[in-house]
Amino acid sequence: MIEITKKHANILVVVNGVRPAVADLKADVATLEMTFTYHSEVSCLIHAEGSDYIDKVKAFYARFWVAIEDKEEESCKAACTASVKDSFMTNFAVTKEDIIAYRTALGLKCDEVGAPVDFSTVVSWRALIQSVLANEVKGNLLNLVHLKHSYKLLSSRKYSAMFLPGDDIVSTAKVASLRIIDSGKI
CATH class of the missing domain: 3.30.160 (Double Stranded RNA Binding Domain)
Known part of the structure; x- marks a missing residue:
């Protein structure tokens, strides 16, 4: 509203x-x-x-x-005062409910046990976005340009079931550069 x-x-x-x-x-x-x-x-x-x-x-x-639940004020303040020089790390425990919700949202069959490789964005979202909230980033969030992110595959699982219930995933994000151009900060 x-x-x-x-x-x-x-x-x-x-x-x-x-x-x-x-x-x-x-x-x-x-x-x-x-x-x-x-x-x-x-x-x-x-x-x-x-x-x-x-x-x-x-x-x-x-x-x-x-x-973060029960630490909302503290966790938000920490994210907004962190430095772009920091590494942003989060943990994510994959549940069956997470996988079903993700597969349902994408219109995929829910009879497969795991989530596809693109679920990695859900898993790593908090670490990725914390870098945008860093103290040095003083631009309007709507004008920020995100050029790329990449993932390193450490498993030989098939791509359609890369993430399984019970997986504990650690995600780390680092800012490679921060530049100001006509269309915004990148």
Whole structure:
């Protein structure tokens, strides 16, 4: 739900986003409050107000992407204050329910025991996205460009059942570079 109110030259935007439940995090509502000002005398009429605008947006997305149950405030703050020089590591214990939910979402048959190799993005998502939330990344998250990520296969399992219930996966992400170009930060 989005609520917009105007008072004089100030525009207050409140976004209440419903974070769906995932394997290790309950459903909740994340709130983002932003203040903008209207300047009729310049070509770009609406401006974000306050030096903490980018930090508020990052904290909002952190609640969706990296929050840890019962440590939500602490885990989100840690993600937003980490350095791009850090290694971002997460653990993921694969369950039968994870595999069924993934295969169902993709319209795949649920009679296979494992998840295909592209499930690796689900497994490594928290580590991948933590690098985007790092302290040095001071751009609008919507303008960030992600060029690539890669995986190293350490198993000889078949690609259609790469991940099996009971697998404990450790994912590590490292930022290779951070550049600013016309289309955003990469």
